[in-house]
Amino acid sequence: MSMTQAGLLGQRAIREALRTPEALLPTLFIPLFFLVVNVGQAGKIFPSGDTPFLKGQNYGAFQLPSSILLAASFGSAALYLVEDIEGGYFDKLRASPVSRTALVLGRLGAEAVKSVVITAALVLLALPFGITIASGPLGFLLLLVLTAGWATVFAGFMQLIALKSRSAAATNSGGLIFFPLLFLTPNFVPRNMLTRPMEIAATYNPVTYIMEGLRSLILDDFAWAAIGRGFAVVVVLGAVMVALNVATIRNYD
Amino acid sequence: MNLAVEANQLVKHYSGRSGLVEAVRGVDLHVAAGEVFGFLGPNGAGKSTTVRMLTTLMTITSGSAHVAGVDVAADPDGARRRIGVALQEAGLDPRQTGRELLVLQARLFGSSRPAAAERAAELLELVDLVEAADRRIKGYSGGMKRRLDLASALVHEPEVLFLDEPTTGLDPASRLTVWDELRRINDRGTTIFLTTQYLEEADQLCDRLAIIDDGLIVREGTPAELKAELRERRALDYEPTLDEVFLDVTGRTRERVAGDVQEVRA
Numbered sequence: 001m002s003m004t005q006a007g008l009l010g011q012r013a014i015r016e017a018l019r020t021p022e023a024l025l026p027t028l029f030i031p032l033f034f035l036v037v038n039v040g041q042a043g044k045i046f047p048s049g050d051t052p053f054l055k056g057q058n059y060g061a062f063q064l065p066s067s068i069l070l071a072a073s074f075g076s077a078a079l080y081l082v083e084d085i086e087g088g089y090f091d092k093l094r095a096s097p098v099s100r101t102a103l104v105l106g107r108l109g110a111e112a113v114k115s116v117v118i119t120a121a122l123v124l125l126a127l128p129f130g131i132t133i134a135s136g137p138l139g140f141l142l143l144l145v146l147t148a149g150w151a152t153v154f155a156g157f158m159q160l161i162a163l164k165s166r167s168a169a170a171t172n173s174g175g176l177i178f179f180p181l182l183f184l185t186p187n188f189v190p191r192n193m194l195t196r197p198m199e200i201a202a203t204y205n206p207v208t209y210i211m212e213g214l215r216s217l218i219l220d221d222f223a224w225a226a227i228g229r230g231f232a233v234v235v236v237l238g239a240v241m242v243a244l245n246v247a248t249i250r251n252y253d
Numbered sequence: 254m255n256l257a258v259e260a261n262q263l264v265k266h267y268s269g270r271s272g273l274v275e276a277v278r279g280v281d282l283h284v285a286a287g288e289v290f291g292f293l294g295p296n297g298a299g300k301s302t303t304v305r306m307l308t309t310l311m312t313i314t315s316g317s318a319h320v321a322g323v324d325v326a327a328d329p330d331g332a333r334r335r336i337g338v339a340l341q342e343a344g345l346d347p348r349q350t351g352r353e354l355l356v357l358q359a360r361l362f363g364s365s366r367p368a369a370a371e372r373a374a375e376l377l378e379l380v381d382l383v384e385a386a387d388r389r390i391k392g393y394s395g396g397m398k399r400r401l402d403l404a405s406a407l408v409h410e411p412e413v414l415f416l417d418e419p420t421t422g423l424d425p426a427s428r429l430t431v432w433d434e435l436r437r438i439n440d441r442g443t444t445i446f447l448t449t450q451y452l453e454e455a456d457q458l459c460d461r462l463a464i465i466d467d468g469l470i471v472r473e474g475t476p477a478e479l480k481a482e483l484r485e486r487r488a489l490d491y492e493p494t495l496d497e498v499f500l501d502v503t504g505r506t507r508e509r510v511a512g513d514v515q516e517v518r519a
Contacts, residue, residue, distance in 0.1 A: 004360075005361055008357060008360050009361075012346070012349065015348070015349070015353075016348050019348045020348070084346070087347070088343060088345070089346045091310055091340055091342075091344055092338065092340075092358075092402075092405065093361070094309075095310055095333060096358065096361050097330040097334045097362065098361050253310075
């Protein structure tokens with residue numbers, strides 16, 4: 001029953017997103033913009049033939065995970081949740097015998113689906129520029145799943161802010177935390193080339209492991225250790241976010 | 254007596270910016286099955302807080318509440334299956350159509366897809382929204398939204414329907430339409446628990462009333478009993494209105510209410 005309800009609420013959330021394409025399009029174009037700008041600024045520093053960490057690809061392939069993660073971290077689900085809270089629809093759902101877990105998983109599931117579509121579009125748009133997925137179709141599938149996992153984690157975090165603050169402004173501001181999380185990673189060069197303080201920060205930043213997992217899928221032929229660490233981070237943080245969201249809704253007055 | 258709503262010493266405290274707020278301070282309610290029960294009170298008296306506790310939307314600080322025989326704190330999902338709720342703010346999703354909203358609501362209550370579609374069609378007819386059924390809710394008028402909200406509270410044929418100020422902000426024609434619908438719903442056997450600030454509405458619709466002020470019930474009875482009590486106590490030579498009963502029991506006077514208005518000069 002709970003999963004059926006989550007599915008129904010997920011379908012509704014997807015319908016909601018499709019009916020507001022103006023909110024969906026920036027999640028594709030802004031990450032593309034960053035990809036083009038970052039490659040344009042640093043591409044010449046890291047030529048394909050002379051840069052071992054690129055493993056024969058161009059710098060765009062190294063930068064693609066940053067753009068994918070950025071696209072997966074818009075957390076628009078939380079803003080729709082604030083609208084539901086402000087408009088009274090969230091109370092309508094809470095007054096129904098809907099499992100509190102389904103209330104959380106419905107939106108998060110929809111966020112995962114949206115992320116799969118946007119990530120696939122980003123990768124497809126990158127292919128004509130010589131970027132390939134070295135791990136092949138299975139690797140591409142894992143890349144989509146790992147990214148969707150991160151989208152779920154971040155949307156869960158944003159939903160927590162929405163549930164606690166019940167304010168669109170606070171939720172929007174909370175989402176800005178992604179920028180320090182994204183930039184305290186091996187964003188431009190591998191972790192072993194970072195300065196020591198940055199390396200320490202990146203080591204403690206969970207986004208690092210997802211980025212490295214995605215990067216390995218693009219540049220390597222299945223580096224399972226890196227992929228496994230990425231999935232482990234997503235599973236642990238995902239479980240924590242779902243548990244915190246459900247607990248917050250159960251105690252929501 | 255078969256009770257649809259029973260509350261004993263219901264209390265709600267919460268922390269506000271200025272310290273502890275005692276929103277509800279020990280409310281007892283006994284509403285018989287099949288009644289239309291009016292719950293009146295000035296702004297901030299504790300009406301909505303009481304309704305939110307009875308409908309599982311708010312935790313109960315102390316005391317107990319049963320709705321349709323189910324303890325709302327011990328078995329909230331059991332209570333939710335038996336109640337319909339339409340709150341002050343029409344709880345609708347503006348991006349869905351009226352039909353989609355009703356179908357989703359019915360499916361969340363466990364109906365199959367065909368049963369949900371059939372129930373949505375019935376309700377759209379009941380609240381006279383058949384023509385607007387496939388339009389997005391954001392284009393509905395205030396009255397249409399209220400009627401759709403009412404319909405969404407009825408998808409599972411609840412035993413008790415809670416309505417928190419269902420006609421606030423509606424024009425007189427829309428208000429009369431909602432009243433007619435409430436009478437029809439009550440005729441089918443649904444108990445209605447209604448909060449309102451419109452005394453005429455309470456007089457027209459309610460079998461019994463309770464008036465809450467400052468978190469406590471200060472008067473309870475049928476509209477006729479409450480008016481007769483005031484006429485007798487004040488030795489009035491005319492039939493008082495429910496407005497006069499309300500002003501009497503809440504200690505408010507027209508002068509005091511007028512005095513609450515502060516003139517602001519630029």
